[in-house]
Amino acid sequence: MKILLKKDGEKFFVRDDSRDYHTKYGFIKSADMKKGGIASTNTGTQMAVIKPSFIDLLGKISRAPQIIPRKDVGIIIAETGIGKSWKVVDAGTGSGALAFMLANIAKEVTSYEIRGDFYKIALSNKESIGLRNLKLKNKDIYLGIDEKNIDLATLDLPEPWKAIEPAGKSLKTGGFLVSYSPTVPQVMDFVSALRQNPAFVYLKAIEILEREWEVEDRKVRPMSQQIGHSGFIIFARKV
Ligand code: SAH
Numbered sequence: 001m002k003i004l005l006k007k008d009g010e011k012f013f014v015r016d017d018s019r020d021y022h023t024k025y026g027f028i029k030s031a032d033m034k035k036g037g038i039a040s041t042n043t044g045t046q047m048a049v050i051k052p053s054f055i056d057l058l059g060k061i062s063r064a065p066q067i068i069p070r071k072d073v074g075i076i077i078a079e080t081g082i083g084k085s086w087k088v089v090d091a092g093t094g095s096g097a098l099a100f101m102l103a104n105i106a107k108e109v110t111s112y113e114i115r116g117d118f119y120k121i122a123l124s125n126k127e128s129i130g131l132r133n134l135k136l137k138n139k140d141i142y143l144g145i146d147e148k149n150i151d152l153a154t155l156d157l158p159e160p161w162k163a164i165e166p167a168g169k170s171l172k173t174g175g176f177l178v179s180y181s182p183t184v185p186q187v188m189d190f191v192s193a194l195r196q197n198p199a200f201v202y203l204k205a206i207e208i209l210e211r212e213w214e215v216e217d218r219k220v221r222p223m224s225q226q227i228g229h230s231g232f233i234i235f236a237r238k239v
Contacts, residue, residue, distance in 0.1 A: 003056055004047040012047075026044070027041055058101070072180060084105065084106065086151040088108070088152045089154075091157055093111040093118065099136075100125070110134075113136065116138055123136055152176045154179075155178070156179075156180045159189075176235065176237055177236040179236075186232075202234075203236055205235075
């Protein structure tokens with residue numbers, strides 16, 4: 001697969017570069033795509049021909065439920081210091097966005113999803129991204145985690161407090177438990193359950209606000225459409 005990248009950031013995904021590819025800016029010859037570098041359409045629009053990177057493929061996945069925004073994934077990575085030797089468990093998989101981002105860094109990731117239909121979507125997304133260190137399970141995480149001695153558990157679940165016990169049994173001492181929830185009552189119940197559990201120390205709950213700006217000649221200002229709210233992120237450690 002190849003990507004045609006226009007100067008203004010517009011992207012075209014080319015599944016089959018053995019044939020000419022038609023865009024609204026004219027067509028690019030198959031031979032030019034195979035050469036790579038800068039190619040020109042028959043009407044003179046220049047495009048860079050590149051191999052899709054992880055983040056390009058992630059942008060193309062099929063979406064089942066709401067996926068976690070990148071601003072929130074970023075803080076999970078930064079606050080836990082997840083590294084290439086880490087074993088991670090994640091739930092629920094949903095379309096797999098968080099699991100893919102974690103598997104792009106960690107040694108191995110296992111992600112649990114209770115719904116068969118979402119599990120299948122995530123499996124096919126995994127195929128298209130091509131991550132070999134990610135295992136998907138069609139299982140209820142509240143009933144237990146098979147993996148042991150893990151460094152990090154990430155929860156994006158309606159009732160994350162039900163996964164605290166299983167996570168406690170699977171995390172290594174010093175390992176991180178991170179939960180992502182959109183509403184305040186979920187944060188309250190999760191933190192209160194953490195505080196009652198001697199196996200965990202509660203660290204903090206945070207919210208990340210990102211404001212993208214439009215920068216176009218002298219029209220330089222915050223974009224009028226932004227993510228208003230996504231979720232709160234709660235951090236704890238196994239002691
Ligand atoms: N983090 C995902 C989105 C998860 S949405 C992403 O970034 O794409 C929450 C998911 O949790 C849903 O798919 C839901 O079916 C799943 N889920 C709910 N309860 C669960 C449970 N007990 N065990 C495993 N998955 C569960």
